[in-house]
Amino acid sequence: MKQEATTPTLVEQNLETPFYIPADGSSTRPRRTLKSGETFVVFDSHGDIGAVPGGPDGVFHNGTRFLSRFDLSINGEQPLVLGSNVRDDNTILNVDLTNPDMFAGERLLLQKDTLHIRRTIFLREGLVYARFSVRNYASAPTRCELSFDYSSDFADIFEVRGMRRKRRGRVVAKRADDQTVILNYLGLDHAPRKTSIAFDPAPNTITQTRAVYSFNVDPEERRVIFVVIACIEDKAPEQPSFLGGLRSTLRESNALARERTTIETSNEMLNKVLSRSIADLDMLMTPTPQGPYPYAGIPWYSTTFGRDGIITAIAMLWFDPSIARGVLNRLAAFQATRNDPAADAQPGKILHEMRAGEMAALNEIPFGLYYGSVDSTPLFVMLVGLYAERTGDMETVRRLWPHVRAGLAWIDTYGDIDGDGLIEYARATEEGLANQGWKDSQDSIFHADGSMAKGPIALSEVQGYVVEAKRLAAKCAKLLGDAEFAAKLSAEAHATAETVEAKFWCEDIQSYAIAIDGAKAQCKVRSSNAGHLLFCGLARPDRAAVIAKDFLSPRFFSGWGIRTIPVGEALYNPMSYHNGSVWPHDNALIALGLARYGFSHLLEPVFRGMFDAAAYMDLQRLPELFCGFRRVPKQGPTLYPVACSPQAWAAATPLALFQASLGLSFNPWRRxxxxxxxxxxxxxxxxxxxxxxxxxxxxxxxxxxxxxxxxxxxxxxxxxxxxxxxxxxxx
Known part of the structure; x- marks a missing residue:
């Protein structure tokens, strides 16, 4: 989705590519995530942060890691984990811990399973709340020492991803009082950032890096310790009590559940998958000044992404159309109004991503406000039309209409670089993304012999987005009383569809070429991209039938889902990011395309594959992607090591699959x-x-x-x- 490399040979130089996410090995402890607003936390299964060096652990806020270590020890030893569970609504992490056997030489001082520590953690408005409840199940008083070790590197999220900086700011830790430690960071952007760690009651000892409690616990006695971690930029957030904050969090979660559409099926495991998907979407949904926006994924993409937000909103449109309104309002607010090569921006273009954090502020990365995607703009126009069809809310459409017109103008001018009637991309600077469709890895667009395509590149699926965007915009224009513009858009959509059929269809592979390169040569590669043409209704019916059948053949279908690139293509690799892996959102759009063309009998393998994969996954959560290895009986799918989980458009996939199966459509004017x-x-x-x-x-x-x-x-x-x-x- 957003992995990037700019060097010509990824195999030889992938570690030097600016936005590559390295997989240096993973912790033996599974990860747990919580998010609230602009703050998210990645824990390990013990509830610790950074206990195992490396990895994405931390408390993150506005693109910066405010805490890189916070781990617990009992009497100088790591505790044993009994259980680690995130509530079904993603509001609370509960971890049950106990002491290991503890010896002095050969003498057993404390038998394992004597002390029970229950760790309860939740997030609220820039604060991380934790409660540690210690109970003694021995028949005699037991000495207990709980130690908390903490620190922060205040790393930018891109540093956590693996980028190295020549210079960075300075961290200074100080003890504010006998209960609180403050970690201060003054970045090169001169923006103050600090982390407050407050303990209640006061520890026996507290330093800049460690707090220690020492006490005796009587049989059946319980001791409770509270910790609040605050991410502070301009001013410290208000800190309600642990119980007050918890009650408010649960009350809001319950109110949201009562008001929304719900799905319940006869299959209990599917109910768990759907419940987790909806909870993940709720967690990723972030309040913004323009309305709720589904941030793309944790840990790497917890921010506004244009393409991701739009596709998530499309998948959720039947279920909750208010999400689409928030997405459209936010992207319209940041639509480009001028040429800016460093940001890959031109007037009318829709945002690719936006980043907070020190590196974005210093332009060490180009993503503060970055527009380097070829598809966000037609997808934006498409979503406006789909939203109108779903809701009949023409007041919102009328307000967004100037942004639609600007987007359409960008498609016809800046988007069509050489005036051939197709939309292409070529990055404006060497610092930008080399590939600018959803498959944006350095090696994702190639020819049949494996050589890389050279730009400007016209992607097949993007032409489908343009055709559907103009068809839907034509309907909106007609509803708004502009019949002349509606007729113009309809004619343009038809002409583009004819051009795509003529230029992209490839008899050699019996599919649409993945792309056409700068020399106007087809990239004769079978790919899942062709399924997006079914989703958009561009493909000729007879060709759609051929493609649909091929998607369910062993070369494409792994048993878990449809691969991005099928077995047999030059760069097929089931462990790659885009060249043979399985992406849930990709399968969702293909499934909607199958339903559009009436191939309902082909939906079951796709739905079942995704459902079975989710059932094997931790927390029944579909990740961003997983490997494309062939399904083996009685074994689960193979995970991709640095996939985001949760990921918004992956979480929305079960909802889209459900819509595809039922063939749901709406006419709000006729109810x-x-x-x-x-x-x-x-x-x-x-x-x-x-x-x-x-x-x-x-x-x-x-x-x-x-x-x-x-x-x-x-x-x-x-x-x-x-x-x-x-x-x-x-x-």
Whole structure:
């Protein structure tokens, strides 16, 4: 998605590429994540931070790691972990710990499993709250010493990812009082950043790097210690009590759950997968001045990304259209208005990513506000049209319309570099991203012989986005009373579709070429990109049928999902980032494309593969991607070492797969919900969708599977709504 390399030979020089994420080995402890607003924390399974050197552990806020170490020891030893669980709604991490056997020479001083330490952690508004409850299960008083070691490097997220800096600021730690330590960092950007670590009650000893509690615990007695970690930039956030903050956090989570659409199926494991996906999306959803925005993923991409936010909103549109409104408002607010080669910006272009942090402020990375994606702009226009179709909210569309017009103008001018009717990309400076589609690895766009494509490059799927964007914008223009502009856009969409059919279809591979290079030569490589043309409805029906069948062949389909690049292509590598791996969001868009063309009978393998993969994953959470190795019976999928988890568009994948299976579409003006060729995979007997909204009406739908067909029942209704089901022949 966002991995980047600028050197010509990734194999030889990947460690020197500026935005490559190295995999230097991983901790033996699984990771746990919590997020609230602009703050997220990566713990290990003990609830520690940085106990095992290296890795992405830390308390992060606005692109900076405010705490790189915070680990607990009992009587000088690492505790044993009994259990480590994140609540289903992602609000709280609970870790149960105990002491190991402790000896003095050959003499056993303290038998294991004597002390129980329950560690409870949650985040709220820039604060990390932790409670440590110590209980003695011995029959006699037990001496206990709890030590907390802490420090911070105040590393920029890009430093954590592996980038090296010649100079950086200075960290100074000081003891503020007998309960609080302050870690101060003055960066080269002269922005003050500090971390406050406050203990309650006061420790027996406290220094700049360690706090120690020493006490006796009577049988069945419980001692409680509270810690609050604050990330401070301009001013210290208010600090409600642990219980007060916890009550508020749980109250807000419960209120959100009551108000939204819900899905419940006959399959309990699928219910867990859906529950985790929705909880992950809630956690990644970040309040911004323009509305809620799904930050892309933890740890590397916890910020605004244009492409990711749009595709996440598309996948969630049937479920919660308010997310699309927040995404559109935020991206419209940051739409480029001038030429800026360093930021790859031109008037009308939609943001690729934005970064806070020291390195962005100093322009050591180009991503403060960065526009180097060729697809964010047509996807933005597309989302406006899809949002209009889903909600009928023409007031929002009218307000966004100048931004739509600016985006369309960018597509036709700056986007079409050589005036051939196709949208291409070529980075403006050597510091920018070399490849600017969603497959943006250095080696992701290549020819059949494995040689790299040279730009300007026209990607197949991006042309599909343009066609669908103009079709949908034409409908909006008509609704807004501009019939002339609507007709112009419709004609342009048709002409581009014809151009794509003529220039991208390749008889040699029976698919659309992944790209056309700067010499106007096809990159004759089969790829999942062609599935995005099905999603956009661009592919000719007979060609769509060929592609759909190929996606379910062994060369493409791993058993867990459709690979980005199939077996047999020159650079196929199931362990690569983009050349043979499986990406859940990619499969989701392909599934929506299969449904669009009526290939409902092909949806089950994709849905089942993703569901089975999630069932094997930690917390039933689909990661950003996983390896494309062939599925082996009684074994789970192979993980990709530096994949983000959770990742917004991966979390939205089960929702999109559900929509594809039911064939859901909406007409808000008529208050109609249509199910086109609805089906349920064989692992679901029935499903209930509650509180589904169309216009101002809400309805519960009950869908039951009867062998190879389904029945749809209307449950509770609030307002006037009609349910339609249609079927059409499958190829």
């Amino acid at each position: 109609e919900i249509e199910l086109r060729n609805p089906c349920l995979p064989s692992f679901i007997d029935h499903a209930v969708v509650r509180n589904l909204q169309v216009g101002t009406a809400k309805v519960d739908l009950i869908v039951r599977r009867h062998a190879d067909r389904v029945s749809v029942e209307l449950g509770r209704t609030d307002g006037d709504v009609r349910i339609l089901t249609t079927s059409f022949a499958q190829s």
